[in-house]
Amino acid sequence: MGEAVRVLAVLAQHPELELEWDEWNLGADRFLETGVSISDREFQNLADDYDAILLGALGDPRVPGNEHARDILLGLRFRLDLYVNYRPCKVRHPRYSPLRDPAGAAMDVRIFRENTEGSYAGVGGALRQGTPEEVAIQEDVNTYRGVERIIRAAFGYARRHDRRRVTMVDKANAMAASGALWRRVFEEVAADFADIEAQAMYVDAMAMDLVRRPDHHQVVVTSNLFGDILSDLGAVLAGGLGLAASANTHPGRHALFEPVHGSAPDIAGQGTANPMAAILCVALLLDHLGWPWAAGRLEAAVEAALADEVGTPDLGGDAGTVQVGRWIADHLTDDRTLWERQTDE
Numbered sequence: 001m002g003e004a005v006r007v008l009a010v011l012a013q014h015p016e017l018e019l020e021w022d023e024w025n026l027g028a029d030r031f032l033e034t035g036v037s038i039s040d041r042e043f044q045n046l047a048d049d050y051d052a053i054l055l056g057a058l059g060d061p062r063v064p065g066n067e068h069a070r071d072i073l074l075g076l077r078f079r080l081d082l083y084v085n086y087r088p089c090k091v092r093h094p095r096y097s098p099l100r101d102p103a104g105a106a107m108d109v110r111i112f113r114e115n116t117e118g119s120y121a122g123v124g125g126a127l128r129q130g131t132p133e134e135v136a137i138q139e140d141v142n143t144y145r146g147v148e149r150i151i152r153a154a155f156g157y158a159r160r161h162d163r164r165r166v167t168m169v170d171k172a173n174a175m176a177a178s179g180a181l182w183r184r185v186f187e188e189v190a191a192d193f194a195d196i197e198a199q200a201m202y203v204d205a206m207a208m209d210l211v212r213r214p215d216h217h218q219v220v221v222t223s224n225l226f227g228d229i230l231s232d233l234g235a236v237l238a239g240g241l242g243l244a245a246s247a248n249t250h251p252g253r254h255a256l257f258e259p260v261h262g263s264a265p266d267i268a269g270q271g272t273a274n275p276m277a278a279i280l281c282v283a284l285l286l287d288h289l290g291w292p293w294a295a296g297r298l299e300a301a302v303e304a305a306l307a308d309e310v311g312t313p314d315l316g317g318d319a320g321t322v323q324v325g326r327w328i329a330d331h332l333t334d335d336r337t338l339w340e341r342q343t344d345e
């Protein structure tokens with residue numbers, strides 16, 4: 001996150017980018033000292049006083065129950081009703097994708113994962129635990145309102161970004177009740193977007209398709225569980241977790257940007273974590289705040305680093321976290337297209 005802030009500080013010098021931020025420490029150290037993960041006041045403060053939240057990865061082995069990370073992450077997601085989990089999966093340089101088909105280089109799928117219900121709603125329970133008669137029930141919650149708003153968000157995005165196809169992913173052949181709802185709502189919403197091709201697919205077929213014809217899909221909309229899995233597959237096909245950024249939003253109200261990866265405890269303290277996912281979150285944030293041109297220049301800077309083979313060990317490189325962050329910040333500082341942008345454009 002330090003490298004993301006370094007890049008933000010460079011961009012904040014641009015006369016057209018009115019960027020101001022506060023840094024908050026919600027880390028596990030504080031939780032271990034005080035027992036507080038995030039207070040009600042802090043929640044309210046985040047909800048009321050900021051246009052966007054840039055959140056570092058959470059998760060610390062000293063909190064084995066993971067309640068600190070869960071409180072903050074799920075707390076923000078549910079309390080701010082961040083129903084859109086947007087995960088772009090774009091191959092930024094073919095060298096870093098495991099796909100060997102040249103079509104893989106053109107993969108640029110935007111995944112819209114429903115973020116507030118589905119199998120993650122926490123509805124269910126167990127009985128006769130620890131016995132051979134144990135029963136575990138985990139419900140899959142799908143509401144008309146929840147399904148409709150995520151599908152509408154995906155179509156709205158496609159129209160705004162000139163994408164011609166939206167694919168809805170479900171498992172309607174085996175999960176008939178939720179499948180029927182998703183398919184009916186998909187058709188209803190698609191009717192309002194007649195200029196966009198609407199396609200429905202089963203999740204197993206989509207998993208194959210992402211590998212087999214990665215350039216085919218443009219915008220994918222799906223449930224919480226399927227979106228979780230497909231977006232990790234997409235992230236790996238695009239170059240790995242070190243490059244995967246995401247946005248959690250309630251359009252028109254709140255926005256939170258975070259790398260897809262966790263806190264990578266296996267490499268903690270070594271100075272080798274890839275900062276690109278966090279830096280690409282800054283690009284998503286700039287786009288959200290209404291500066292897509294600046295987001296584009298930042299993405300170009302990351303892509304230049306990849307083309308120059310400036311990367312951390314996860315990408316096969318030998319650079320450290322700070323070295324990669326500085327390279328990208330310097331590239332932005334030298335980017336004449338960024339700085340010579342006319343204010344009257």
Ligand SMILES: NC(=O)c1ccc[n+]([C@@H]2O[C@H](COP(=O)([O-])OP(=O)(O)OC[C@H]3O[C@@H](n4cnc5c(N)ncnc54)[C@H](O)[C@@H]3O)[C@@H](O)[C@H]2O)c1
Nearest residue numbers: 057058059060241242261262263264265266267273274314
């Ligand atoms: N959004 C979040 O904050 C989030 C997401 C996932 C996991 N977690 C938490 O993170 C902790 C670790 O979870 P995990 O190990 O399952 O997932 P992880 O994403 O932290 O790590 C998985 C693997 O990817 C590597 N990796 C991850 N990010 C990397 C980066 N930026 N650069 C280089 N390599 C990177 C790690 O070294 C590890 O080998 C757990 O506490 C988990 O709950 C948090």
